[in-house]
Amino acid sequence: MADTHVTGGSAHEPVHDDEIQSFVLPARELEMFAPLHWLGLGWRDLRSAWPLSLAYGAALVMFGYLITWLAWDEGHVLMLFTLGSAFILAGPMLAFGLYSISSQLQQGLVPRFGYCIRVQRKHLRNELLFALVILVVLLVWARAASMVHVFFPMDEEMGPFAWLEFLAVGSTVGAFFAAIVFTVSAFSLPLMLDRGTDAITGALTSIGAVLRNKGVMLLWGLLIVALVTIGFATAYLGLVVVLPWIGHATWHAYRDTIIAPEPERPAESAV
Secondary structure, three states, X not given: OOOOOOOOOOOOOOOXXXXXXXXXXXXXXXXXXXXXXXXXXXXXXHHXXXXXXXXXXXXXXXXXXXXXXXXXXXXXXXXXXXXXXXXXXXXXXXXXXXXXXXXXXXXXXXXXXXXXXXXXXXXXXXXHHHHHHHHHHHHHHHHHHHHHHHHOOOOOOOOHHHHHHXXXXXXXXXXXXXXXXXXXXXXXXXHHHHHOOOHHXXXXXXXXXXXXXXHHHHHXXXXXXXXXXXXXXXXXXXXXXXXXXXXXXXXHHHHHHEOOOOOOOOOOOOO
């Protein structure tokens, strides 16, 4: 896959008439129920490459079991934080593999693990940069959550109204930070893989696309939350299928939303 950068010095035609044209790719205006179509395409990719896709899902679930075990054991708080941070940093690289599988299927290739690894290695620097940005946001999120506990201390004397107030404030804070993470990351990583863009271009393009399709992206976010909740309700086992399904659907969400010149793809066998 060509490592084409969409920057101010690119040979591509400008995509905007304003000063930020070199940093933001335009987005289509989507139909309201487009996320259902993305899930359908994602399911098709999952069925077409199920051994490789489910292997990614199983790896994520095993890591989830490890983090849960450490959280249950209060003697491993430091290790829990370390592994949690490592999961945040590794997440984009695992997601890249799922996007690569869908990309290979789209090109008519048979998905290969070696091809996924080569793609990940090519974009490793931008993946890690993006993951670090998300990690900083999540650390601020954790700090905000701790402040909620300061203003609403939990004790046995809390009445029903105090509990409702605590849940309302906590949920609002959580939703705010979750919206930030979702907006920045909705299309960033697939764009990096497909276009070879940097983390900043990916983040700004993702923000612009989400803001242009607020209702559609709200539905997409709610569907993701619903599927992940089902996965958690099955003691994580459902996530083996849900996580790669969402990953493949996200690739199709990117392809359906972001308007970008097609990259020049060299003839390369996915072996």
